Amino acid sequence: MKKLKVFLNGLLYENPTLVIFLGMCPALGTTGTIENAVYMSLCVLFVLFLSNVIISSIRKIVPNEVRIPVYIIIIATLVSIVDMLFHAYLPYDVYQSLGSFISLIVVNCIILGRAESFASKNKVSDSIIDALGYSAGFAMAIIVVAFFRELIGTGALSWAGHSLQIIPSEYAIKLFSTNSGAFITLGLVVAGYTAIMEAVKAKKAAKEKLAENK
Amino acid sequence: MLLTSDIGQVFISIGVVAFCVLLFVGTYLLNKKTKKPEGCETLNCEGCSIANCSHHPNKNKEKGEKEND
Amino acid sequence: MELFSIAFAALLGSNIILSRFLGICPFLGVSKKTSNAVGMGIALIAVVTLSAIICFFLDKLLVALGLASYLELIVFILVIASFVQLLEFFLKRFIPSLYKSLGVYLPLITTNCVVLQVCLDLVSNSYNLLQTLVYAVSVAAGYMLVIVIFSHIRSRLDNTAEMPKPFKGNAIALITAGLMAMAFICFSGFSF
Known part of the structure; x- marks a missing residue:
């Protein structure tokens, strides 16, 4: 039960992109197409998972004084590895359009934040769940943003060269594929998410009140 | 060589x-x-939620209470 | 002319925040007050410029050793982080008055992607020292420009504007940044 709570905490209640606003750069920069967003999420999953596992398993060895440098070194090494792996195995145009956002995971506050506030204090198994929860939360947020941007901006959804036209391209709103569209879509998604969470919270509170009155 | x-x-x-x-x-x-120079001991920044920043206000609070969160 | 073109593109044409989406976390966090935005901007200009110069020579050294492509990232991030630590130490020890006004922003800058990105850029664009200098200053100045303008908008947004409740805070800030990005599109067509 506690594991589920840890997972949901990352996915919903403390969603890194939509609630605590960390790691916003890839949420704007890699959401032009769903394909980019999915590969970016994979990248973050890989780094966050391994960094949480490593940091959690060495948490008793690392002296408290130098823990932040140690975390930064571990994360930088992992990101270098991911960068080389993706360079070798990803479709070239996807790698090209993700560009430096892969290298910049190294300064992404989600990874260091999780290392510092969760993995350094908890068991390996819990840290794995935490990593999965947070990367799922990140993935959910950026894939939703990418979905709306691609759908409204081009009228089509595409994957690896195949595309499915949903809205006739004359009716697509180009703005949403541009830079300002990224900011606006993310803003709207954040507002929508906040509204949903508020509504769920209010419903829960009302239910509890009802139960109390009975 | x-x-x-x-x-x-x-x-x-x-x-x-x-x-x-x-x-x-x-x-x-x-x-x-x-040591931080005089007058800067309580320098706090409420800018962002990067909790591992040494100026984050939660820094001191967090140590005791947030063990399992 | 070439230098002007680099400076213009970095400052306005492809602004680091609005069209390259970097340094968004501090952009949203620090822009709540104008004084904070100015402090962050000045600290960032100093750090970006100095670390770009350091990385420029470091890259030359790595190339000479034949290691450039795969060690670049890890060496750069470690050297930038050490440099920021050293700068903070120096300010604490010798110029406490400056530390008081800018010290808060220094640890934040280590996790600011702008610094790393500028260093990676100057390698991939193979700039010379003068170009590096101009590029670094104008990228950071572009960051400061946007964050200061935005903090003015934001102080009105948070205090006086009426909006539906879920939009309060960062949601409306992002949408406003989107409108600003739209305004900045007009700078992107220039070529010199």
Whole structure:
């Protein structure tokens, strides 16, 4: 039960992109197409998972004084590895359009934040769940943003060269594929998410009140 | 000649990275050991939710209470 | 002319925040007050410029050793982080008055992607020292320009504007940044 709570905490209640606003750069920069967003999420999953596992398993060895440098070194090494792996195995145009956002995971506050506030204090198994929860939360947020941007901006959804036209391209709103569209879509998604969470919270509170009155 | 061979490259890279690591750890400790000047002890920044920043207001609170969160 | 073109593109044409989406976390966090935005901007200009110069020579050294492509990232991030630590130490020890006004922003800058990105850019664009200098200053100045303008908008947004409740805070800030990005599109067509 506690594991589920840890997972949901990352996915919903403390969603890194939509609630605590960390790691916003890839949420704007890699959401032009769903394909980019999915590969970016994979990248973050890989780094966050391994960094949480490593940091959690060495948490008793690392002296408290130098823990932040140690975390930064571990994360930088992992990101270098991911960068080389993706360079070798990803479709070239996807790698090209993700560009430096892969290298910049190294300064992404989600990874260091999780290392510092969760993995350094908890068991390996819990840290794995935490990593999965947070990367799922990140993935959910950026894939939703990418979905709306691609759908409204081009009228089509595409994957690896195949595309499915949903809205006739004359009716697509180009703005949403541009830079300002990224900011606006993310803003709207954040507002929508906040509204949903508020509504769920209010419903829960009302239910509890009802139960109390009975 | 050793420097341009493959194995030489590996040793050089290890050396370079080790040097950088030592540099970082050294400067980190140097900075941490230096006390903040007068009037700056309670310098807090409420800008963002980067909890591992040394000016984040939760820094001191967090140590005791947030064990399992 | 070439230098002007680099400076213009970095400052306005492809602004680091609005069209390259970097340094968004501090952009949203620090822009709540104008004084904070100015402090962050000045600290960032100093750090970006100095670390770009350091990385420029470092890259030359790495190339000379034949290691450039695969050690670049880890060496750069470690050296930038050490440099920021050293700078903070130096300010604490010798110039406490400056530390008081800018010290808060220094640890934040280590996790600011702008610094790393500028260093990676100057390698991939193979700039010379003068170009590096101009590029670094104008990228950071572009960051400061946007964050200061935005903090003015934001102080009105948070205090006086009426909006539906879920939009309060960062949601409306992002949408406003989107409108600003739209305004900045007009700078992107220039070529010199």
